[in-house]
Amino acid sequence: MGTTETCDIAIIGAGPSGAVSAALLAEKGWSVRVFERQHFPRFSIGESMLCQTMQLLEDVGLYEDIAAAGFQYKDGAAFAWGDRYTDIYFPNKSAPGQGTTFQVRREIFDDVLIGAARKRGAQVSFGDSVIAFSSDAAGAVLTVRDERGAEKEVRARFCLDGSGFGRILPRLLNLEQSSTFDKxxxxxxxxxxxxxxxxxxxxxxxxxxxxxxxxxxxxxxxxxxxxxxxxxxxxxxxxxxxxxxxxxxxxxxxxxxxxxxxxxxxxxxxxxxxxxxGFSANVKSLSGPSYALLGNAAEFLDPVFSSGVTIAMKSAVLAAGLVDRQLRGEAVDWETEFAAELKVGVEAFRACVAAWYDGSLQRIIFDRPMEDAKMTAYLTSVLAGYAWDKSNPFVREPTRTLRLIHGFCAQE
Ligand SMILES: Cc1cc2nc3c(=O)[nH]c(=O)nc-3n(C[C@H](O)[C@H](O)[C@H](O)COP(=O)(O)OP(=O)(O)OC[C@H]3O[C@@H](n4cnc5c(N)ncnc54)[C@H](O)[C@@H]3O)c2cc1C
Missing domain, CATH: 3.30.9.100 (D-Amino Acid Oxidase; Chain A, domain 2)
Structure with missing residues (x-):
């Protein structure tokens, strides 16, 4: 082992979850180190953004960087099935907040976000892979290997895993759990x-x-x-x-x-x-002593409703606030303040994905059996990413609400 470095927060991966948490924590004045295995700009699949993502970026002061990047404007989702065609227009959503978003080239989008994190003081190194990890209540120790094979030890007070499908901490700490969705x-x-x-x-x-x-x-x-x-x-x-x-x-x-x-x-x-x-994946727990899992490193549902980056960013924003509090000496209950809070939106998306593949949401989208315009606005809201808005019945009781609405679809 070569040198030893220390920092307040070590972040694995410079994708959307790593970049947003790095930007927020660096801005709070913490010393933040991000280790990214690849070199940016790098290709990533996942170009369709939801409105909630833009609202989150606006809330944390990163929206202007993205808005200036010249991405394709997006205002909804269209669906085709044989001769049938319908669309969902995001500005008709029930929740407050941004009503439009972008379709992005991820190599640019991700590069802009990690650039914004660097501008706010995060130290980012590319070509550096995290290969080993241990932690206790006092902090975390990471082993980082560069492209020449040289290894160093990094000691941090807290570690966030934003390694996406790399799923580094789930693999190293045996946290992997299979998804309930088919392969x-x-x-x-x-x-x-x-x-x-x-x-x-x-x-x-x-x-x-x-x-x-x-x-x-x-x-x-x-x-x-x-x-x-x-x-x-x-x-x-x-x-x-x-x-x-x-x-x-x-x-x-x-x-x-x-x-x-x-x-x-x-x-x-x-x-x-x-x-x-086999992209759908889950974990046994979203946090442990001095670490938490973000975005795809925690769970990935399915691409169908473009929820990946939204969930990744929501997890980053939630975790960054909690890490800041914990490092300032406040007690944080990661189970209720992070896992349970994140789960609200994840469960709404999970119900939508399950209903898509059992065919009921496909019917709802094409038949629109909701007589009440408000119900259409509620569904639009979830599909625009506002899956943490507890005033929405598709968020409070997603499976029951979807079943209820499906019951009004014409019988085949
Ligand atoms: C087919 C498909 C289509 C999709 N379409 C969409 C879509 O339209 N819209 C949407 O929102 N989402 C979509 N997604 C999901 C979306 O791309 C991800 O949810 C999102 O990129 C997750 O962000 P993240 O920050 O968690 O991880 P990532 O964006 O995957 O970033 C993780 C980073 O960690 C780095 N890394 C990995 N291992 C290590 C290591 N050991 N050390 C250091 N760095 C490491 C990687 O190089 C990578 O840069 C899609 C997914 C799939 C499979």
């Missing part, structure tokens, strides 16, 4: 869309349900500069069987998304297809 696979690529902008709504993500197999769905997320992100998600075995590799699978499956296929008729590939298998 799914996603294949995706970026294209130069060469799309005629009058033939579709560029300001919305388009989610298409496969007409033969409603468990399979597609996204089309228009980005700035003529780029579009396209992808498909479905049961692992079905997607695997669609071709010998990711490119083939995507090419076989895309024509079943008719509107999207038409819009992208002249599209050219802008980057090779990527693939992620």
């Amino acid at each position: 799914r696979r996603s294949v995706f690529r970026h294209v130069y869309d060469h799309a005629d902008n009058t033939s579709f709504d560029r300001n919305k993500i388009l989610v298409t349900i496969n007409p033969d197999a409603p468990q399979i769905w597609y996204w089309m997320i228009p980005l700035a500069d003529g780029l579009t992100s396209v992808g498909v998600v479905g049961p692992d075995a079905d997607i695997e069987a669609a071709g010998a590799n990711a490119e083939e699978r995507l090419d076989t499956l895309l024509p079943r998304a008719a509107l999207m296929h038409r819009v992208l008729a002249k599209a050219e590939s802008a980057r090779p297809a990527g693939e992620i298998i």
